[in-house]
Amino acid sequence: MKVWVKYSVSLFLVVILTVGLWGCTQKEEAVEKVRIAEVTRSIFYAPQYVAIEKGFFKEEGLEIELTTTWGGDKTMTTLLSDGADVALVGSETSIYVHAQGSDDPVINFAQLTQTDGTFLVAREKVEDFQWEQLKDSTFLGQRKGGMPQMVGEFVLKQHGIDPHNDLNLIQNVDFANIPNAFASGTGDYVQLFEPTASIFEKEGKGHIIASFGTESGHVPYTTFMSKDSYMKENKDTMEKFTKALYKAQQWVQENNAEEIAKVIEPYFEDTELDIIETVIDRYKSQGSFATDPILDEEEWNNLQTIMDEARELPKEIDHSTLVNTSIAEKIIGN
Structure with missing residues (x-):
């Protein structure tokens, strides 16, 4: 009888430990999916692909589903219709949406490129x-x-x-x-x-x-943006996303074109590696890749000046209305 009781207790402990370890594993492996709609597939967006391939998003518990939507209007339509959580597109699109009187404005929260490409x-x-x-x-x-x-x-x-x-x-x-x-x-x-x-x-x-x-000069040429409602409901996700992006931006700054080209090569299977390297070197030399996610007021104003010159600015929008820098500033500050 004593042997049976001892065996039962041991078996119970094994089961408890196993279930506990399984629960911890499940918690560690739990990931949140973020759907990105990118306006085009371009070497210009190298830091985004680096963030995915180097596992920076995964480190933050995020699984990225990347879709190329080919065009600013299609990208914004995808975002507004909840076909994506985050859009990678030119900041001018958020101004166009705001000018149409949207109840759920599209907010720029992380800059990827800072010059024309x-x-x-x-x-x-x-x-x-x-x-x-x-x-x-x-x-x-x-x-x-x-x-x-x-x-x-x-x-x-x-x-x-x-x-x-x-x-x-x-x-x-x-x-x-x-x-x-x-x-x-x-x-x-x-x-x-x-x-x-x-x-x-x-x-x-x-x-x-x-x-x-x-x-x-500097302009918020391509930024990550999301609907205001999504950002308010997913604050932790926004921070994790921005943190992963910032890691990638730093990595791109610290590594040469050859190393970057090797990492992002899977996204450009029809392009020879030496061409990818040449393009990255060209973009790096002219400072096209933003070194951090902050879209500052000077860049925003430069964007609107360019739009106004082209007679495409519906109305002037204050930087604080469509740009959220608090997330990026918190990430960099930490």
């Missing part, structure tokens, strides 16, 4: 390029109302060029088809994102002659 590509090689050489040429630009187009026009005006009078400006080509249009003979010059610009240069289809990012 496009480059001026010429069909023929240009020695000693001067911006005035663009006059009377056919210029294949970006979609009206988007950041690339607005920054492009802003830079042209800074160099004394009226985009609508001094150029034969083409803006009716869909974003995804612009590279193909240029490759098939449309335009003398084109405004292109990477890695397309570098690929064209390598293949002899065009030549990079200037950077719109260098010319335009």
Whole structure:
């Protein structure tokens, strides 16, 4: 009888310990899914892919579901219809939504890129390029109302060029088809994102002659944003997300283009590794990757100046209305 009791007690303890350990394991493995809708797939967003691939989001207990929604309007529609929790898109989209009188404004909470990401590509090689050489040429630009187009026009005006009078400006080509249009003979010059610009240069289809990012200065070109209601209901998630992003931003700053290219290569299977490395080096050298998630007031005002110059600013919006820096400031402070 004593042996049976002793055995029963031992078995009970084993069961209790097993259940306890299983419970702890379940708690440790519990993750929260965050759905990100990115406006396009671009090496320009390298820190985001680093955060995923280096496990920085996972360290914070977050599982990222990343979807490419191809276009600012589609990205914002996805966010507003609850098809995503977080959108990675240009800050101008949050202004457009606010101007339409949304009851649940879209709030910018973490900046990813801080310059324009496009480059001026010429069909023929240009020695000693001067911006005035663009006059009377056919210029294949970006979609009206988007950041690339607005920054492009802003830079042209800074160099004394009226985009609508001094150029034969083409803006009716869909974003995804612009590279193909240029490759098939449309335009003398084109405004292109990477890695397309570098690929064209390598293949002899065009030549990079200037950077719109260098010319335009700092601007919240691409930021992570979410609906105000989601942020209020998921404060811990927002902090964890921003913390993981900040880790990735620091990692990108501390590592060279070769190391970064190896990490993000799985996201660009159709792009050769040396091209990825070249593009990252180009973006790093011109300071395109934000070094922290804070979208400051000066950048916000610069964005609205660019929008106003392009006659696309519905109304001026105060920085504190659509930007939340408290999360990023808390993360950096800790």
